[in-house]
Amino acid sequence: MENFFIKVKGIIEAADDSANYFLDNWNEHNFTVSKSSIFDIIKALKENGFQYLVDITGAHYPDTENEYQIVYHIHNLTENLRIRLKVNLDSKKLEVPSMVSLYDGANWMERETFDFYGISFTNHPNLTRILNVDDMDYHPMRKEYKLEDETRTDKSDKYFGR
Amino acid sequence: MSELDLNQQNTAISSETIDGQIATLNLGPTHPATHGIFQNILQVDGERILSAEQTVGYIHRAFEKLSERRPYNQITPITDRLNYCSSPINNIGWHMTVEKLIGAELPKRVDYMRVIVMELARIADHLVCNSVIGVDTGALTGFTYMFQEREKIYDLYEEICGARLTTNVGRIGGFDRDFSPGFYSKLNEFLKEFPKRFDEFSSMLERNRIFMDRCIGAGPISAERALSYSFAGPNLRAAGVDFDVRVMKPYSSYEDFNFEIPVGSDGDTYDRFMVRQQEIRESLKIIQQALDNMPEGKYHADIPDFYLPPKEEVYSSMEALIYHFKIIMGETAIPKGEVYHSVEGGNGELGYYLVSDGGRTPYRLHFRRPCFIYYQAYPEMIKGALLSDAILTMSSMNVIAGELDA
Amino acid sequence: MVKVVKAPEGIEGQGFFATSFDKVIGLARANSLWPLPFATSCCGIEFMATMGPNYDLARFGSERMSFSPRQADLLIVAGTISKKLGPVLKKVYDQMAEPKWVLSVGACASSGGIFDTYSVLQGIDHVIPVDVYVPGCPPRPEQIIEGVLKIQELAKNESLRRRDSVEYKKMLESYNIEQQ
Numbered sequence: 001m002e003n004f005f006i007k008v009k010g011i012i013e014a015a016d017d018s019a020n021y022f023l024d025n026w027n028e029h030n031f032t033v034s035k036s037s038i039f040d041i042i043k044a045l046k047e048n049g050f051q052y053l054v055d056i057t058g059a060h061y062p063d064t065e066n067e068y069q070i071v072y073h074i075h076n077l078t079e080n081l082r083i084r085l086k087v088n089l090d091s092k093k094l095e096v097p098s099m100v101s102l103y104d105g106a107n108w109m110e111r112e113t114f115d116f117y118g119i120s121f122t123n124h125p126n127l128t129r130i131l132n133v134d135d136m137d138y139h140p141m142r143k144e145y146k147l148e149d150e151t152r153t154d155k156s157d158k159y160f161g162r
Numbered sequence: 163m164s165e166l167d168l169n170q171q172n173t174a175i176s177s178e179t180i181d182g183q184i185a186t187l188n189l190g191p192t193h194p195a196t197h198g199i200f201q202n203i204l205q206v207d208g209e210r211i212l213s214a215e216q217t218v219g220y221i222h223r224a225f226e227k228l229s230e231r232r233p234y235n236q237i238t239p240i241t242d243r244l245n246y247c248s249s250p251i252n253n254i255g256w257h258m259t260v261e262k263l264i265g266a267e268l269p270k271r272v273d274y275m276r277v278i279v280m281e282l283a284r285i286a287d288h289l290v291c292n293s294v295i296g297v298d299t300g301a302l303t304g305f306t307y308m309f310q311e312r313e314k315i316y317d318l319y320e321e322i323c324g325a326r327l328t329t330n331v332g333r334i335g336g337f338d339r340d341f342s343p344g345f346y347s348k349l350n351e352f353l354k355e356f357p358k359r360f361d362e363f364s365s366m367l368e369r370n371r372i373f374m375d376r377c378i379g380a381g382p383i384s385a386e387r388a389l390s391y392s393f394a395g396p397n398l399r400a401a402g403v404d405f406d407v408r409v410m411k412p413y414s415s416y417e418d419f420n421f422e423i424p425v426g427s428d429g430d431t432y433d434r435f436m437v438r439q440q441e442i443r444e445s446l447k448i449i450q451q452a453l454d455n456m457p458e459g460k461y462h463a464d465i466p467d468f469y470l471p472p473k474e475e476v477y478s479s480m481e482a483l484i485y486h487f488k489i490i491m492g493e494t495a496i497p498k499g500e501v502y503h504s505v506e507g508g509n510g511e512l513g514y515y516l517v518s519d520g521g522r523t524p525y526r527l528h529f530r531r532p533c534f535i536y537y538q539a540y541p542e543m544i545k546g547a548l549l550s551d552a553i554l555t556m557s558s559m560n561v562i563a564g565e566l567d568a
Numbered sequence: 569m570v571k572v573v574k575a576p577e578g579i580e581g582q583g584f585f586a587t588s589f590d591k592v593i594g595l596a597r598a599n600s601l602w603p604l605p606f607a608t609s610c611c612g613i614e615f616m617a618t619m620g621p622n623y624d625l626a627r628f629g630s631e632r633m634s635f636s637p638r639q640a641d642l643l644i645v646a647g648t649i650s651k652k653l654g655p656v657l658k659k660v661y662d663q664m665a666e667p668k669w670v671l672s673v674g675a676c677a678s679s680g681g682i683f684d685t686y687s688v689l690q691g692i693d694h695v696i697p698v699d700v701y702v703p704g705c706p707p708r709p710e711q712i713i714e715g716v717l718k719i720q721e722l723a724k725n726e727s728l729r730r731r732d733s734v735e736y737k738k739m740l741e742s743y744n745i746e747q748q
Contacts (some may be wrong), residue, residue: 026262026501051389052405054504055513058335070514073530075332077389077403080410084502105392108538116226131567132687133652138229140686142215147227149686162685191607191656194635199608199653220653221608224685238681247611290613309620314616326617327706328610564609 004079005029011048012085015041030084038087039097042072046102050076056109058117062143067091068119072099089119097146116141146151169329184212187549188195188565191220191245195296198563200490200537209548214541220535223366229527231490234260235334235468237527238471242328244529245565248287250279250319250331254317255505256357258413259514263501264468271459273415274452279322280414281445281452285320287316287508288396288438288445294434296367298557299376304363310456311359316351321345335469336462346453352449357443364439379557382451388429389422391539395510397559400431418455419448431551431558438560467494477549492522509533509560531563573599590728597667598724599629601716604640608647611674614706615646618693623709628716635685637663643696644734646712648676649689661696662745666731669719670698673712675705697743 003028011050013019016035016037032039042050061067066088068158087096098121099106110121118139121127131138140147148157199220205212225244229237241252254276261268280291283563296304316326321344323331338404367373383393388401398405404425409417424440462469462488466485475482488494498520504513513530536559544552571665576595580586603625618625619633634639634640637660649657661670672692675681676700692698699722702715730736740747 011196027267030503040528053392054511055515055526057515057524057530058515073513073515077405077410081412092350103392104387104390109535110532129219131222133219137179140224143600145686147224147231147686149690150686154690155684161340192660194633219650221648221650221658222652222687223648223650223683224687228683228685235583243610245615257641308616310622313617313620313622326708327614 004076005081008045008048008083010046012041024130026116027051029081030086031083032086035087035089035096036158038072039084039099041085043072043102045074048076049078050074052077053099053103053105054082056113058119060117060142068094068117070096070113070119078112093120095122097122098119101130105135111113115139118142133142170319177343179388183207183438189552191217196511198561198566200561200563200566202551204549206549210509211544211547211549214544214552216537216540219567220538223423225292225529226527230523230525232523234494234496234524236492237524238332239328239330240279241529242330243564244531244568245287245507245509245512245533245562246328247562248283249329249475250283251328252389252512253504254280254414255333255503255507255512256417256514257334258505259501259503259516260496261463262503263499263516263518264463264497266335266463268336269361269459269461270415270457270462271461272320272463274456275337275341275461276332276414277416277419277452278449281449282315284508285323285442287447288311288442289562291508292367292435292438293363294556294557295377296346298375298554299373301367301373301509303364304531305487307359308489311356314348318345318348318352331467333403333462336460336461338470339551340461343369349449350455353446355454357446360442368436370440374432377435377548377558378430379428379553380431380551381547381558382428382430382433383539383543384429387539387542388536391536391538393510395507395536396434396437396441397429397536400426400433402427406555407444407504407511411504412501413505419451421448478561494522496520496522507532509535509562509565529568534568537561537566547549571586582645593728594724594726597726598720599722601642601719602632602634602640602641603612603626603630603632603644603671603716604637604660604664605658606643606645606647606657608649608653610648611677611706614709615644615673615712618709618712624640625713628713628720630716637661637694638665640664641668641723642716643668643670644673645670645677645692647671648674648681648683648693650687651688651689654695656688657692658695666747667723669722670696671700671702671715671719672698673702673704674707675703675713677689678703681705681720688728695743696745697739 007107012031016033018034020032024030052075054075057071059069068089072085098110108130110124111117114127115129115131116139182207183473184207187204187206189204191201192201201217223447225240229240238253238256241256242249244252256325279475287541289312293305293308319326319340321330323329383401385402388398389403402422402425406423420443424437426437470489471482471485477488496518498518501515510532512532515528516524519525545554576587576591578585605615670679677692680688696742700715700718702711704711737747
């Protein structure tokens, strides 16, 4: 598996020279890559046996340089190798290429990330809200929004310690 | 008017009108056959389905945002409600994620205890799915018999944690108490009696001519398409790919146990049913092995920062009192970092992506829910099928609404 | 041993039994409530266990689970109701014929439960009138049966004119429900 991982690292660094790798304390491989090369990287990985897209999700880090982050987990079944790819996004341009043409399973994963964070995926066939009501006008998982519904009248936050 | 020809079939409607009639059928959110709340708007031509448009999110409860508010040990009741048919697996998966983050070492006894509880949960989940497949084909008796067996599993849960369905079992670091003698006697009786009842259920359906005719060929999916849709669990194994998280990335000492992974070939409803049947038998084997080889030791890890000290010490020693206070108020310091841990749930790879910034609650917690991901493939699986096959496919995929919407 | 329901008070004689309509119709309605299980999440599985052989609900008259609103008497809402599902619930309630009762099973249906979030309806009594609430997360099958028994008490003692009365109409208007 070691040789295969070195080959994978070579592929990623060849596609994106600003790729940043570190092996964290839990023995998981993390790569931080740029938005422009993520599609080519995942395409190259898929051709090298990474057939199983585990998850696509997003995260919001306000008050930092790169406010939004998309995290991809991808797995190779034959070599039993799992890597994590992260793409940092700026809040002014929240766009990432969509992986739907490579993996059909990415369709709803990206819709969920759009629903929660407002990150748009270019070339997605149907980028609409999936879990929340369709006429919701904000993206609830962003840190600036509260958990509770502001318009409810029957519960007083005073009694719930908030 | 021409003479009536009695030899000709009397078709008053011309065939063009029949072929051009495409009806829209709403398999709405509340429907007796969709076990869960999700909507499919189907375009049907007669009885054949042409396409389906799905709407989910009818019980979206905002788990991910809710878990950013709660301290680590208060998130366990939330994970219960993901796949509520097998809630111990969700609880233990969450505890393992936190233990991975803090780097806790667990005694072997805890691993074996967890394996017993998780395999019982897997049996309970598969029993629901299989009896519901029986109900959808018209065999209601199997449902009644197997729900009686689930009551015995609920009795076992009550011995360990006190609750029936949403168990909230265990703690970060192990269990809150050792298994009682009542649990062992009930488990031994279960392992003796359940296989006989299960064989009765299997003999009713497995080689039944009518059941096989209904299920074979209903809702097939090939291995390549299943992998492209990121299937996992029994659905993927029925399609032919032997991917099981317990074997590929073993956790909780699963590598000590001797069990097989059943794999199907066509990915249709019959294969999914049979894969689940065989997995129940394998789970029984695993539980028997864990019970026979249970090592001695403590039932919890040695992590005083996260595991409540015994009450006698709280009343007598100062450090224990401080630990108790900090754990209950949720003020424990936790290392910064991010981990991803997955367990083999009843439906496949259930993953937890946890980002911690050192505070009392997670900064970001994402659940990788298998139901949500593989339900996308449903329109492709029922294309061209009859309406009754579509209902059967949906129940054989074991879509649990709590896990779908989270 | 089979327990039979007690007959109402009345005047008995050779070949006849005279009592009031209210009592007889109440007795018949109470012991043959056909529920519509509107089961959404975890409470739905406990409801399935209540229907199962161990805690049989059918012995109280709810033998046939009617999934069609037109033929149901009792709407059992078990599980979390989100804001997206609220209109659907109201539509199902509207489609039921009078007399109808509503049983709200579980903490989520009664008040939103532990999910005090932006997407969960904090109790179904924001959209439909409820008769009996069963607390619990999830409630044990015995508690669900107790809820059904309380509905039976309500059905037995209900006056025949209640559904046409002014107070009932006013209550329905407060929920924006048009009486059929």
